[in-house]
Amino acid sequence: EDDAYFDSYGHYGIHQEMLQDKVRTQSYRDFIYKNEHLFKGKVVLDIGCGTAILSMFAAKAGASHVIGVDQSEIIYQAMDIVRENDLEKQITLIKGRIEDIELPVKQVDIIISEWMGYFLLFESMLDTVIYARDKWLAPNGAVYPDKCNINLVAMGDKKSHSSKIAFWEDVYGFKMNCMKSCVLQESSVEVVKPVVVMSQPAEIKAIDVCSSNIKDLDFTSEFTLEMTREDTCTGLCGYFDIFFDKDCENKINFSTSPGSERTHWSQTVFTFENPMDFKKGDILQGTITCTKNIKDHRSMIVKFTINGINMKYYVH
């Protein structure tokens, strides 16, 4: 009894947080309910189904068969939930890794998944979604969301910079300067207020989920940020946008940008050790490289080159 609990130890709260993230869940719901033509009579695969909320949306929208897959213990709750809603004839739930399981069908018409991680690709399930797409998606099938992008915007936030960097110069009377470089390497997940944004955004990556390959997810990109006001740039803010677009009668999208309604993803902050001064209209040009950390699959390495200076961050 206790053992069963501990396999999913502390994880129920996470599902509540996910469901209560309205931007996330309502976007999926609106996409499915407002585009029933995509689902009517179709076979749908829901990857990482959790509580089976997306599977139930798809069933309600008229899918003939929905298969939900999750490798965590939450699938047992999902089975109870599907029964509570009398949907067990329409929804089949399978516990396991996508790479290990067999499906009760040869192919699926639609794949839905909420696979996005911080800064889009950290701890994301996109690799798994691509694997399933290549294995099971029908020739004319589609994966939703079908498009997404990653963006950067310059931040001028001296107060936050000071609490992260200058803080170490005098900690209750002691010097801890050696901590600066350690703390800097850790990108942080924060709610970035729109008021600290000091540039136009720049898209650094666009992903077509219906056609991208896993190797496309490690990338290098050049970017240009045009400053919208005079300020000291203390770092860069990363976020992503999500689009339900292909063949949709009612296109749905949402953004995790600083100006958008808050989500559990917040924003990802890369703090500069040495802030840079800019005037309105100035251009910050740089290169960003995002790679999976082969030594730790939970993490990503993000490198910037700006004005000849190299900066390296771990997204975690």
Next chain:
Amino acid sequence: EDDAYFDSYGHYGIHQEMLQDKVRTQSYRDFIYKNEHLFKGKVVLDIGCGTAILSMFAAKAGASHVIGVDQSEIIYQAMDIVRENDLEKQITLIKGRIEDIELPVKQVDIIISEWMGYFLLFESMLDTVIYARDKWLAPNGAVYPDKCNINLVAMGDKKSHSSKIAFWEDVYGFKMNCMKSCVLQESSVEVVKPVVVMSQPAEIKAIDVCSSNIKDLDFTSEFTLEMTREDTCTGLCGYFDIFFDKDCENKINFSTSPGSERTHWSQTVFTFENPMDFKKGDILQGTITCTKNIKDHRSMIVKFTINGINMKYYVH
């Protein structure tokens, strides 16, 4: 290079949070600086020293020798920090588990440690502090903080209760009632606003760190909560108080109660499945049992019996 980083992956931010918890760090600083007579010429052991901030406080207060011990990679930063502050003659740092290491001295006069976890005892290092005390503390020595307690207070917070429990009755049109009991078993760490407190507090455990044994940390206690207003009790809020008392010229203490200045420990909430109505002056009587979970040392099991109803929670 990357490997060294990943051993302490994502942990630098935690040390910043701990140091920036002013209630925590300033209480230790004030205790040490305002009671220099305890430290002058003494040998001090700092258990779980982290960035060595407490070790440096003790050195500054006149300790003849401070030994800081930590098993995590942060100790390498602590070594740099101690050098930055020219304290390497006074402070010796050792990487390792207290249970495995040897000290360069036969005994120590004072043990200091910030060992407290959520609800005081969860993931706490108190077992380790007691082990070190029994092995190395001089006959007239002392451990600081020397006293602490755990307290409960009744909460009337229908809004929070509803978002945790009633929420599952209609999740975007679907029933997820089976999630209620799962979510309820997970006590949660939250900032409890004083306005939702509806009773006097009750102390359920007092610990004298200079004399307690490890077996004292699993305990059963009866408690009585007197209601301060008419309301529906939706759960219990747990918190702890910390005292630097023994032989102090200037006694220092701090509380993590809902009314006190916020700390990173916040409060621990045990939500009732079935709320109970009370009038002002009414008494809620109950029994609480706290035990380490032998199947998962990271967690504690907390059981309540109230009005013949048994409730079981996992603190994590």
